[in-house]
Amino acid sequence: MFTFYPGLSPSNVNKDAKYSVVHSPVGGMEVRLVYRISAREKELLTNDRHERLVAMVNVVKEKVNGALGGAFYINEYHDVLVPHPDGGCVYAGTYEENLEFVYDGQTTIGPVPPPGLNPGDPWPGPHAGIPYVLRAGGTDIKYDMTSGRRIREVHLSDEVGQQPARLLARRLAAVKGHSGGRVYINEASHFFAPLNAATGGTTYVYLGALDDDAWFPVPDVPGRL
Structure with missing residues (x-):
């Protein structure tokens, strides 16, 4: 059994507005972010250090899709939401740890803005939200x-x-x-x-x-x- 989320369930958003669980080229599964560099350029960033989150998402994915991997969201309450093929999202649990990714080999990007960023400044972080x-x-x-x-x-x-x-x-x-x-x-x-x-x-x-x-x-x- 699974629980449909009673709050806001996102839909019809860009690919860079969500995370995904994908197969790693070295084995296992990891979290992927589509990082939008510009209107015409993006980079696929991955993080393999969130095994518990991957497992939470995959439990739901296997129940609703019959296969592992795919898109998910984490909202402002740290609730993990997995889209259901018939609409809405399924609650996969709560995950408190922020997701961070290394971009260009040296820059860490995540949901927390860098020090000194003020409202009105360009947002350098992920578009997942x-x-x-x-x-x-x-x-x-x-x-x-x-x-x-x-x-x-x-x-x-x-x-x-x-x-x-x-x-x-x-x-x-x-x-x-x-x-x-x-x-x-x-x-x-x-x-x-x-x-x-x-x-x-x-x-x-x-x-x-x-x-x-x-x-x-x-x-x-x-x-x-």
Whole structure:
């Protein structure tokens, strides 16, 4: 048996917005990240030091797909989410350790920004994260819950009140822009977002950390430790 995740289950995101479990060329399995260098260039980075995470994902993958390996997410609550072929995500457990990868033989990239990075600076980290929608005008943050053919909008203001939700939304909009749009939060609770570059293509910008801001409550998952 497995448990469908009762919270936000990502879908229709770019490949670099998720992690994957893949076979290692030297044997065994490892975690892979699609690291986007530019609009036309990416690099496949791997980390073979997360055996417990690989096992957690593969237990679910074998149950729902009949095979090992494939995409997964880690959200801001450190919950590991495995996409189900029929829609939604399956809860695979909680994993507290951050994923880090070595890029270009010397630079370590991960969900925690390097020292001195400020909101508005280019985001140098992975694009792996959970997508939310910043409403136009910086008034609120929302996501969609899909059940069959029914889609329900879940607003931060409904969970924490209008004023706390507006404070966070305005802070993100000050960098992202008041037209709103998709923003991501990663497993270390840092926000980043895509911006359309003036020269074409998309760049990613750092929006800051969640810190003590009001946020959506932790989903009530049966069996959570």
